[in-house]
Amino acid sequence: MALKSVTSFLADLQNSGGPSSTNQFDLEFACSPQLQNFLQEEYGIASTSYNNLVVDMINEAQIPGVSLTSQDVKQVHKGINMKPAVAKVYNEMDFSCILDVNSEAFKFFTAWQHFIQGADVGAVNVESGKSQARALAQNYYNHYTCGTKIKKYEKFSSDPNANNKTQFHVFTVELRNSYPYMMSSIPYSSAGSGVVKLSIGMYYEYAEYTPFAGRQRALYES
Secondary structure, eight states, X not given: OOOOOHHHHHHHHHHTTOSOOTTOEEEEEEOOHHHHHHHHHHHOOOHHHHTTHHHHTXXXXXXXXXXXXXXXXXXXXXXXXXXXXXXXXXXXXXXXXXXXTTOHHHHHHHHHHHHHTTOOOOOTTSTTOSOOOSOOOOOOHHHHOEEEEEEEEESOOSOTTSOTTSOEEEEEEEEEEEEEEEEOOOOOOSSXXXXXEEEEEEEOSEEEEEEOOTHHHHHHHO
């Protein structure tokens, strides 16, 4: 096919809705009832808090990458090897968030990790509230893991019937059975003032991609 001119390229790009924006995304944590009760009773954290303020303060996230592993299989033809796909390998998922004056994100993920290890928290507002014990019994895997949803939005849609006055939900990627295995250190400094950031690393089993297009989007939004 012939090369496009700049004018035709810009016209096609405009008709398709334009390039994707990096800042049009949202996160959602679907915590188990057991974890929700622990967060509420021990730390006073409600689901409306960690799915609103904490999520709003997340400034960087990523859709985890995936690669296919292969295995060499010898063909009947001499010297030729096939490499059929065997399994998917998902990358770890990391994101960072900006802490507010109450450090709500730090409290949420700290409480989540305490629940994973079956911590006897005691009085959380008292120093060394955790009592000593000879052994530590962790909570069940299905109780401390949850689905982490990454929702991608765009400002404009290529669908002429879409309402471009509102954000356009393109797809959702859900990390199945995820939990925070890592919280970064939080540096403070006596130099010039800046925002405080916290980085989180998530483990998960696999990722599910769900596009929202056409009839499926209409059913989802109805």
